[in-house]
Amino acid sequence: MAWASFLDSNLAGNEHSEPHKGNKTSVWERCMRSAGIRFFVLALLIIFSLELTLFNLGSWLSPSSAQQQTCTFTSSCSFSAHNLQISSRSGQPRVLVKDVDSSLSIPVRANTRIRTLEFAPVSETKTSEATSSTQNDASAPNTSADTTTPQAPASNFFTRVTIGSQQITLRADRPTFAFLNEETSDAIALEGAVTVRFVEGSSTRVNLASVTLNAHKPLRINLLRVCVLLLIAGFLWAMRPRSRVHSIKLNSQSRAQRLAFWACFGVPLIVLGIIVVAIAGVFVGTDQWWDRGNYIYSYHHYILVAQSLLEGHAWLNIPVDPIFDALSNPYNPQLRNTALAQGASIYWDYAFYNHHWYSYFGMLPSALIYIPFHLLTGRWPSIMAVVIPLLMLTVLLLCGIVVRLLERYFPHTTVGTAIIAMTTVFIGTNIISLIVVTNLYIMAFASGLCISSLGVFIWMKVSPDSSARSNMWRMILGSLCIALSTSCRPTFIFIAILVAPVFLELVWKKPLRTVLGATAVNIAAAFAGLAPALWYNWWRFGSITDFGAAYQITVADMRHLHVPALSLLQGVSIYLFRPLEASANPPFVEAPFVSTATWIHHESIIGGFFIFAPLVLLSLFSLMFREVRSRLHKNFVWLYCVLGVVIGLFLCVFVTRSGGIAWRYFVDFSWAFVFASLPAFSAVMDYAASVRDTWRGKLVYSTVSIIALYQILILLASIMVPNRFASFTQYAPAVYSSVVDALTILG
Incomplete structure (x- = not known):
C-alpha cells in the first residue's frame, strides 16, 4: 500500500504541492494532501475499530471476571473423572484417555448459569511447530524432511471433546475459548455439572491443565489479522480504476520495475523457501510405517x-x-x-x-x-530440500513467461494487468497445492512443471527480430527442456502448445527450406529430451510407452480399471465446476464429499477449477465479444485460446480416467486453461485502458480487482481447510491454530 500511495502521490497533481509564498505548512498537512496517505489512515482507523468491536465481540459478550470458576487438576479442585488417568509431572497435570467412553465432570455452583468455558493447555506444550507437527500415525505418514526429531502424535495438538450436543476442539498451543449455546447451558444447569466427554480413542494424552467456567475472554489485538486486513486494503487501493499501475507500461528492461519485482516478490519468495528448508531439514530421515497385517509405507x-x-x-x-x-x-x-x-x-x-x-x-x-x-x-536430500527450491523456481519462471508473453503480444500492457495476470497464473495453475503438501507425490509435479516452464521461458525469447543462430539455440534448449518433462510427469509434454504460436510466427511466409530446417531442429531436440524416459521405460518394462502406472500396488487393480462414461463425466464436472461448501468454522469453507455414480479414486478437493479461478472462465467468455476477438488476430495469439481449451479438456478427461479426483491433479490440466485465458484477459484489459475514463472502463477495472481479491482469499482459505488431503492440521498445526485464532470472532 505504501508503494501505491507513493505512486498516487506523484500522480495527484501539483495543485497543492506548492504553498503560497510565506505560508508555512506542517508535515501533517503536507502528508494529508496525499490521497494514498489519507486512505491508509482511514483504513487503519476502520481496521482498528473492527478489531476493538467485531473481532473482540467475545470479550464484550463474555461474563465478567468475577463470575469465573477455575478448576486446576493439580489443586484441590472438585471433579470426577471416568476412564481418565490424571497425574502430575514436574508440577504439570497429565490427562490420559484410557477408553473411548471417557469423561470429566466439574460441579457447578448453585444458581450459576454457565455461558462460556476456557480450556487451558499444559504450559510446556506451548512449543514451536517443529515439536508439534504431526506425521507419526499411519493415516498421515511423515513424508517431508527430516524425521530424526521426536514428534508428538496429532491428538496431542488437537483434541475433540463434546459438552452436551456441542463439539469443541482443544488446541495445545493456546487456551481454547468456547461460548455455550442455550441448549448446552440448560443441560448443565439441570445436571449441576459440566461434563466434558472425550471423543479421541484410548491411550490419547490430552494437553489440559485447567478448565474455567464462565471464563472472561480478554480483549486482544491480533496483529496477524490487522496485517492481513491492511494488505487487503492495500491491494484494493493499488488495483482501483484510477490507480497509476493501470497507466504504467510494462517494461521488463526497466531497472525500476525489475527492482520492484525482486524487492516485493522475488527476494521474499527465495528467503521464505530458504527458511522453510532450513526448518524442515536438508537431509532425509527414516520413513517406514506399518502395522501388523497392513502395508509398508515408504516414500523414498x-x-x-x-x-x-x-x-x-x-x-x-x-x-x-x-x-x-x-x-x-x-x-x-x-x-x-x-x-x-x-x-x-x-x-x-x-x-x-x-x-x-x-x-x-x-x-x-x-x-x-x-x-x-x-x-x-554422501547423504540423501529430504523431499522438502528438493521440492521447495523447484517450486520457488517454477513460480519465478511462470512470472517470467507471463511478462514475456504480454510484452510480445500486447506491447501496451500495464503493470496492473501484469500483476493480476501473474496472480491468476499462480492461483490457476494450483501451485499452492504443491507448496502446502510437500510429500513424495508432489515431486513429479514440481519437477515436471519446473523444467517444462523453463523450456517455455526460453522459447518466449525466440523472435523474427533475433538472429537465426540465437533462435536456433533457444529452440533447441526450449524443446529439450519441455521434452525432458516426460521423465518427470508425462502430462507436461503438452505444455509444448504454448510455443506453437511462437514457432508459427517465426516460420510464417518463410522459404520452405527455412521451415523444414526449423522443424527438424525442434524434432531432434524433442527426441533427445524424450530419449531418457523412453529408454527407462524399456529398461524396466520392455516397452518404450509403458510408464508402469498399471503395475502400482494401490487401492485398485490398475490393469483392469475401467471408468464408466457417466462417472467420467461427473469427475470432469467436479474438477471444473464443483461449488464451494461453506462452513461455520474458520476458514469458513471445507472440502465437500465427492461421490460419483460408480467408484473412482477420489480425495477431498476444495472446489472446481473455475470456481476458485473465475477470472479464467470470465476471460474465456469474453471471447464472445468482437472488441476482444479483434485484438487477438495478429501473430497467431488466438491459438493460445483454442489449443489451451482443447488440451485442457483432454487432460482433464485423461486425468479423471487414469487417476481419479485429487487436488494435486489440477496441476496436470489447469495450466492449459490459464494460458488459454491469458490473451483474452489481456485483450479485455487493453479495451478497458482505451475507455478508462468511462463507466465501462471503471466497471472492468473494479470487477477484475474484486474477482482477483476473491481468488486470493479463496486460495488462502483453501490452504487452511482442515478436512482436505494432507491438511495443515497434520503438517503445520501451530500455523493452522494461529490462523483459526485470527479468524475467530466469538470463540
Whole structure:
C-alpha cells in the first residue's frame, strides 16, 4: 500500500504541492494532501475499530471476571473423572484417555448459569511447530524432511471433546475459548455439572491443565489479522480504476520495475523457501510405517531409484515377500489382503513387475538432483530440500513467461494487468497445492512443471527480430527442456502448445527450406529430451510407452480399471465446476464429499477449477465479444485460446480416467486453461485502458480487482481447510491454530 500511495502521490497533481509564498505548512498537512496517505489512515482507523468491536465481540459478550470458576487438576479442585488417568509431572497435570467412553465432570455452583468455558493447555506444550507437527500415525505418514526429531502424535495438538450436543476442539498451543449455546447451558444447569466427554480413542494424552467456567475472554489485538486486513486494503487501493499501475507500461528492461519485482516478490519468495528448508531439514530421515497385517509405507522412491541407477539395475532394492510373489494376481486388492493376513510384507504404492519392485515415477529428479547431491554430500536430500527450491523456481519462471508473453503480444500492457495476470497464473495453475503438501507425490509435479516452464521461458525469447543462430539455440534448449518433462510427469509434454504460436510466427511466409530446417531442429531436440524416459521405460518394462502406472500396488487393480462414461463425466464436472461448501468454522469453507455414480479414486478437493479461478472462465467468455476477438488476430495469439481449451479438456478427461479426483491433479490440466485465458484477459484489459475514463472502463477495472481479491482469499482459505488431503492440521498445526485464532470472532 505504501508503494501505491507513493505512486498516487506523484500522480495527484501539483495543485497543492506548492504553498503560497510565506505560508508555512506542517508535515501533517503536507502528508494529508496525499490521497494514498489519507486512505491508509482511514483504513487503519476502520481496521482498528473492527478489531476493538467485531473481532473482540467475545470479550464484550463474555461474563465478567468475577463470575469465573477455575478448576486446576493439580489443586484441590472438585471433579470426577471416568476412564481418565490424571497425574502430575514436574508440577504439570497429565490427562490420559484410557477408553473411548471417557469423561470429566466439574460441579457447578448453585444458581450459576454457565455461558462460556476456557480450556487451558499444559504450559510446556506451548512449543514451536517443529515439536508439534504431526506425521507419526499411519493415516498421515511423515513424508517431508527430516524425521530424526521426536514428534508428538496429532491428538496431542488437537483434541475433540463434546459438552452436551456441542463439539469443541482443544488446541495445545493456546487456551481454547468456547461460548455455550442455550441448549448446552440448560443441560448443565439441570445436571449441576459440566461434563466434558472425550471423543479421541484410548491411550490419547490430552494437553489440559485447567478448565474455567464462565471464563472472561480478554480483549486482544491480533496483529496477524490487522496485517492481513491492511494488505487487503492495500491491494484494493493499488488495483482501483484510477490507480497509476493501470497507466504504467510494462517494461521488463526497466531497472525500476525489475527492482520492484525482486524487492516485493522475488527476494521474499527465495528467503521464505530458504527458511522453510532450513526448518524442515536438508537431509532425509527414516520413513517406514506399518502395522501388523497392513502395508509398508515408504516414500523414498526417488532415493531408491537413484541407488538403482548407481548400481546399474532398473529394479529397486526392496525385498520381495514370497507369499506376495506367489499370488496369482498381486494387483488384486482382495488377494493382497489375504496375503497381509498371513504376514506378508507388501509395499504400498510401488510398481510390482516380473518379481521385482519398481517406482512408476520418472527418473529425472533422481538422475539430476538426488545422485549429484549424494555424490557431493554422501547423504540423501529430504523431499522438502528438493521440492521447495523447484517450486520457488517454477513460480519465478511462470512470472517470467507471463511478462514475456504480454510484452510480445500486447506491447501496451500495464503493470496492473501484469500483476493480476501473474496472480491468476499462480492461483490457476494450483501451485499452492504443491507448496502446502510437500510429500513424495508432489515431486513429479514440481519437477515436471519446473523444467517444462523453463523450456517455455526460453522459447518466449525466440523472435523474427533475433538472429537465426540465437533462435536456433533457444529452440533447441526450449524443446529439450519441455521434452525432458516426460521423465518427470508425462502430462507436461503438452505444455509444448504454448510455443506453437511462437514457432508459427517465426516460420510464417518463410522459404520452405527455412521451415523444414526449423522443424527438424525442434524434432531432434524433442527426441533427445524424450530419449531418457523412453529408454527407462524399456529398461524396466520392455516397452518404450509403458510408464508402469498399471503395475502400482494401490487401492485398485490398475490393469483392469475401467471408468464408466457417466462417472467420467461427473469427475470432469467436479474438477471444473464443483461449488464451494461453506462452513461455520474458520476458514469458513471445507472440502465437500465427492461421490460419483460408480467408484473412482477420489480425495477431498476444495472446489472446481473455475470456481476458485473465475477470472479464467470470465476471460474465456469474453471471447464472445468482437472488441476482444479483434485484438487477438495478429501473430497467431488466438491459438493460445483454442489449443489451451482443447488440451485442457483432454487432460482433464485423461486425468479423471487414469487417476481419479485429487487436488494435486489440477496441476496436470489447469495450466492449459490459464494460458488459454491469458490473451483474452489481456485483450479485455487493453479495451478497458482505451475507455478508462468511462463507466465501462471503471466497471472492468473494479470487477477484475474484486474477482482477483476473491481468488486470493479463496486460495488462502483453501490452504487452511482442515478436512482436505494432507491438511495443515497434520503438517503445520501451530500455523493452522494461529490462523483459526485470527479468524475467530466469538470463540
